[in-house]
Amino acid sequence: xxxxxxRRHTDAGAAQAARARYRAGAVEPTSGIAPGFTQxxxxxxxxxWAYDFLLYAQRxxxxxxxxxxxxxxxxxxxxxxxxxxxxxxxxxRIWRDGKLAEETADxxxxxxxxxxxxxxxxxxxxxxxxxxxxxxxxxRHMADRSNxxxxxxxxxxxxxxxxxxxxxxxxxxxxxxxVADAAxxxxxxxxxxxxxxxxxxxxxxxxxxxxxxxxxxxxxxEPGELPVFWACGVxxxxxxxxxxxPFAITxxxxxxxxTDVPDSAYHA
Amino acid sequence: xxxxxxRRHTDAGAAQAARARYRAGAVEPTSGIAPGFTQxxxxxxxxxWAYDFLLYAQRxxxxxxxxxxxxxxxxxxxxxxxxxxxxxxxxxRIWRDGKLAEETADxxxxxxxxxxxxxxxxxxxxxxxxxxxxxxxxxRHMADRSNxxxxxxxxxxxxxxxxxxxxxxxxxxxxxxxVADAAxxxxxxxxxxxxxxxxxxxxxxxxxxxxxxxxxxxxxxEPGELPVFWACGVxxxxxxxxxxxPFAITxxxxxxxxTDVPDSAYHA
Numbered sequence: 428x429x430x431x432x433x434r435r436h437t438d439a440g441a442a443q444a445a446r447a448r449y450r451a452g453a454v455e456p457t458s459g460i461a462p463g464f465t466q467x468x469x470x471x472x473x474x475x476w477a478y479d480f481l482l483y484a485q486r487x488x489x490x491x492x493x494x495x496x497x498x499x500x501x502x503x504x505x506x507x508x509x510x511x512x513x514x515x516x517x518x519x520r521i522w523r524d525g526k527l528a529e530e531t532a533d534x535x536x537x538x539x540x541x542x543x544x545x546x547x548x549x550x551x552x553x554x555x556x557x558x559x560x561x562x563x564x565x566x567r568h569m570a571d572r573s574n575x576x577x578x579x580x581x582x583x584x585x586x587x588x589x590x591x592x593x594x595x596x597x598x599x600x601x602x603x604x605x606v607a608d609a610a611x612x613x614x615x616x617x618x619x620x621x622x623x624x625x626x627x628x629x630x631x632x633x634x635x636x637x638x639x640x641x642x643x644x645x646x647x648x649e650p651g652e653l654p655v656f657w658a659c660g661v662x663x664x665x666x667x668x669x670x671x672x673p674f675a676i677t678x679x680x681x682x683x684x685x686t687d688v689p690d691s692a693y694h695a
Numbered sequence: 696x697x698x699x700x701x702r703r704h705t706d707a708g709a710a711q712a713a714r715a716r717y718r719a720g721a722v723e724p725t726s727g728i729a730p731g732f733t734q735x736x737x738x739x740x741x742x743x744w745a746y747d748f749l750l751y752a753q754r755x756x757x758x759x760x761x762x763x764x765x766x767x768x769x770x771x772x773x774x775x776x777x778x779x780x781x782x783x784x785x786x787x788r789i790w791r792d793g794k795l796a797e798e799t800a801d802x803x804x805x806x807x808x809x810x811x812x813x814x815x816x817x818x819x820x821x822x823x824x825x826x827x828x829x830x831x832x833x834x835r836h837m838a839d840r841s842n843x844x845x846x847x848x849x850x851x852x853x854x855x856x857x858x859x860x861x862x863x864x865x866x867x868x869x870x871x872x873x874v875a876d877a878a879x880x881x882x883x884x885x886x887x888x889x890x891x892x893x894x895x896x897x898x899x900x901x902x903x904x905x906x907x908x909x910x911x912x913x914x915x916x917e918p919g920e921l922p923v924f925w926a927c928g929v930x931x932x933x934x935x936x937x938x939x940x941p942f943a944i945t946x947x948x949x950x951x952x953x954t955d956v957p958d959s960a961y962h963a
Contacts, residue, residue: 478746485749485761493753617885617963695885695963 435506436464439687442507446515446685454517454532456574456643456681458566462557465619465690466683467494467506467548468660469516470667471534471676474499474543479588483666484547486585490594490662492550492618494686499543506686512546513538518679520664525671534676541674549660550619551683552597554690558612564605567646574681575599576640577659581633584662592666596624597659598637600652609655618693625656632656642680703774704732707955710775714783714953722785722800724842724911724949726834730825733887733958734951735762735774735816736928737784738935739802739944742767742811747856751934752815754853758862758930760818760886762954767811774954780814781806786947788932793939802944809942817928818887819951820865822958826880832873835914842949843867844908845927849901852930860934864892864924866905868916877923886961893924900924910948 436442441461457466472480477499484491495504502512513535521529521537531537538544552575556566568575575597582594601609606626614622625632637654638645642661648654667675678684704710709729725734740748745767752759763772770780781803789797789805799805806812821843824834836843843865850862869877874894882890893900905922906913910929916922935943946952 478749481746481749481753482764485753485764496750496753 434689434692435687436689439464439507442685442687443509446507446510449517449532450511450514452532454682457517457683457685458553458556458575458681459569461685463690465494465506465686465688465693466551466553467686468551468663469512469546469548469678469684470663471512471538471544471546472672473541473674474545476589476672477545479590480547480663482587483584483590484549486587487594487662489620489624490584490658490660492620493547494550494618495548497546499545502538502546504546504548506548506688508687512684516678516682516684518682520677520679522667522672522675522677524673525668530679537676544676547663548684549663550693551660552613552620552657553683554619554693555613555616557690558616559609562608562612564601564609567600568644571646573646574643576637576645577642577661577680578629578634579641579665584666590666590670592662592669594624595642595659595661595665596632596656598640598654598656600646600648601655602652606653606655613657615695616693617695620658620660623655624658627653629654702957702960703955704957707732707775710953710955711777714775714778717785717800718779718782720800722950725785725951725953726821726824726843726949727837729953731958733762733774733954733956733961734819734821735954736819736931737780737814737816737946737952738931739780739806739812739814740940741809741942742813744857744940745813747858748815748931750855751852751858752817754855755930757888757892758852758926758928760888761815762818762886763816765814767813770806770814772814772816774816774956776955778952780952784946784950784952786950788945788947790935790940790943790945792941793936798947805944812944815931816952817931818961819928820881820888820925821951822887822961823881823884825958826884827877830876830880832869832877835868836912839914841914842911844905844913845910845929845948846897846902847909847933852934858934858938860930860937862892863910863927863929863933864900865927866922866924868914868920869923870920874921874923881925883963884961885963888926888928891923892926895921897922
């Protein structure tokens with residue numbers, strides 16, 4: 428009865444192989460890599476900030492669905508027992524006083540600066556992209572082999588302790604006739620952002636120019652397609668900036684942690 | 696797009712009336728009271744213990760689905776803006792050093808002992824009982840006007856910080872032909888414990904005698920019925936006992952906080 432740990436894939440070879448390549452120094456966006464394995468956003472904070480962040484996530488579950496939290500000082504997770512969170516993501520960002528200080532493929536040195544770091548692994552919309560593709564819905568940034576476009580909106584998250592900030596969204600152009608299907612399919616994955624938060628006019632959520640995403644790469648929107656927006660796990664990075672958090676390590680947008688957990692584990 | 700607060704009922708009169716009665720001193724189990732309004736378990740801890748508990752809940756979402764967390768020092772919740780968490784539950788338990796010290800209908804004096812208390816409101820299986828009854832499934836303790844029977848199992852929760860303990864379950868006898876329906880219907884409410892964690896033989900989860908519940912009242916199990924077990928929001932009280940928590944205020948089992956949020960808000 429007592430599934431307190433997520434169901435891991437019995438053969439996680441593709442996920443392990445990807446992580447091994449990133450550990451060896453390879454850098455790439457992870458959309459489409461190791462299909463079928465759940466990918467996760469990451470934010471790492473000193474223990475003193477961990478309660479504020481866990482509460483921020485609880486109060487904003489759509490952008491910040493928590494998949495696992497490490498014990499303070501540990502760089503391992505039940506989502507992938509053999510993995511090392513300091514090295515096994517393709518690209519990291521180091522934040523100091525709310526500002527991006529560095530991008531690096533290896534966070535080991537930064538991780539050494541604090542003895543009590545807590546890593547939060549947060550659901551990622553890449554998890555339902557395989558299901559979209561299987562339903563015949565093209566995922567544009569996968570088809571174009573680019574990074575998904577992400578935008579900072581004008582919609583505030585509910586604050587928690589010292590943390591505040593606006594929601595970040597990812598965008599996929601979807602043919603008008605398939606918007607309902609895309610909403611239904613992604614809605615079956617509530618632990619990885621679930622259904623879209625907005626469909627259509629970007630200006631209504633404070634996005635000025637679709638061609639200039641705040642994170643990731645722009646993608647084509649073809650005639651007959653609508654831009655569809657999902658809550659995004661880069662939202663914690665917006666909170667780091669808006670709240671002047673003294674120290675944080677995160678993944679670089681689009682460069683996720685690939686777990687050993689099958690996407691189906693998060694299918695409602 | 697930005698539903699960071701739960702959808703509250705436009706006419707929460709029945710919930711408000713019940714809370715007013717409890718505030719005035721009435722004591723009763725709340726199953727069947729103000730039908731259609733979500734009920735919640737409560738555990739209140741000093742800020743120093745809040746991170747451990749929020750992490751415990753994140754790691755054990757089936758017994759501990761968090762609906763809201765108050766700001767430290769506050770006794771109000773977005774789930775029912777007019778409510779006072781110190782007085783508006785019918786019965787409280789005060790815990791000292793992991794032991795039940797007192798039951799009281801008014802927690803105001805205990806609440807005054809710490810200036811930084813954090814209240815956690817946790818989903819309750821009473822929320823899907825209305826849906827079971829509407830499907831023609833008798834809920835025995837409602838029919839018999841008693842408190843739901845609850846049992847401490849031998850199944851450990853995943854520990855977090857200083858907190859550990861076994862899962863508590865509630866039990867409802869269900870006719871064999873309706874067990875699947877009861878599982879399906881409750882499974883549509885994942886934020887309030889969701890589908891059962893066990894069906895049938897109580898001994899398999901460490902329950903010795905169905906006639907002697909650890910909390911609440913025993914109920915009849917008729918021929919042709921199976922005992923069906925759901926994860927229960929009394930699990931935090933088991934953790935308080937197992938972990939020698941210095942100070943906590945909780946609801947008394949079965950005596951819940953009635954919110955202004957309709958049950959349908961937690962329907963997946």
